[in-house]
Amino acid sequence: MNIALWIVTGLLATVALVSGNIKAITPKAKLAEAPGGRWTATAGVGTVKALGGLEILAALGLILPAVLDIAPVLVPVTAVCWILLMIGAMVVHVRDGEYKVITANVVYLAMAAFVVWGRFVLEPFGA
Template sequence: MNLALWLVAGLLAVVALAGGAIKALTPKEKLAATPGGAWTRSVSAGGVKALGVLEILAAAGFTLPAATGIAPVLVPVTALCWTALMAGAMITHGRRGELRFAALNLAYLALAVFVAWGRFGRGTFTG
């Protein structure tokens, strides 16, 4: 169980880091032209970059607390925050009719729920 939780948290960290870096470093106009990026047209450039920074922080929160042993409870807290972020992404893509992106967000949400459930429950780092 512990290995599965580590693998899922690692996968989510990679997803969060990649998505966050793209949002934080790519100009909004270029993002808007990519598949699934049209939502950026209705958000300020600062808003897009802020989401990118949140995703980068999520990548750190999925891995660093457990790897360092410093406040490992932040891993499931990060997973809960990620579920909220993915719920918002699902709603945004769903309203735009981008169902494949909404489904991908649902998959990420489900993985984060697994991490939160496992790390708050049976797969805690302390016992």
């Protein structure tokens, strides 16, 4: 189970890092043209960049605490935060009528829920 948890955590961290970098680096106008990017048309540049930064921090929070063995409980806590972020993303995409994008949000939410359950219940760090 530990290997499965690491694989899912690594995949989720990769998604967070890539998505965060895209939001942090890509101009807002270009993001608005992309599939699922309609929400950026009504969001401020600072909001888009801040969400990108939060996603980059989530990627780090999913991996580094466990690898460095410094407060590894932050891994499932970060996954809980990711769940909240995905719920917010789904609300925004429903508001904007971008229903196809919600499938990805649900998958990422499920992955994070697996990490939360696995690291708090099944295989906590240090147990």
